[in-house]
Amino acid sequence: MAVTETSIPQDDFAASTSTTGKVAVGGTATGEINAAPHPKVRDRDWFAVELKADKTYRIEVRGADSSDGTLADPILVGVYDKDGKYIAGTGDDNSGLGRNALTVLTPNAAGTHYVAVQGHGTATGTDRADRLEGLAGRTG
Ligand SMILES: [Ca+2]
Ligand SMILES: [Ca+2]
Secondary structure, three states, X not given: OOOOOOOOOOOOOOOOOOOOOEOOEOOEEEXXXXXXXXXXXXXXXXEEEEEOOOEEEEEEEEOHHHOOOOOOOEEEXXXXXXXXXXXXXXXXXXXXXXXXXXXXXXXXOOEEEEEEEEEOOOOOOOOOEEXXXXXXXXXX
């Protein structure tokens, strides 16, 4: 057998709580789903966002269908809490415009949350950008 180290070349954001990606509520952030060396090593980018408890947030991951980047089919892998724990039911594929992903979340606790983004299928090596928008929270 053989074991070699592999990683996603020139990845812009990590898929962990140490990511440097962030987005403000009401703002947007742009990332790139980078080409991966193997289909089992798919790029996944996390964006930190500060959320309040008991507000409801709409989180969209946009791509080519809304002219917000070149990523054809964005996936919102899910929202993770401050400890990097997946919040059940937050993943989405196509609830937004076209193949854009959209989820609605009312956090149980205030603080940093992480939105995880990836593309559908295997990375091809072409430039594929994703865009993420956290709209202003509203009561209820
Ligand atoms: Ca990336
Ligand atoms: Ca999608």
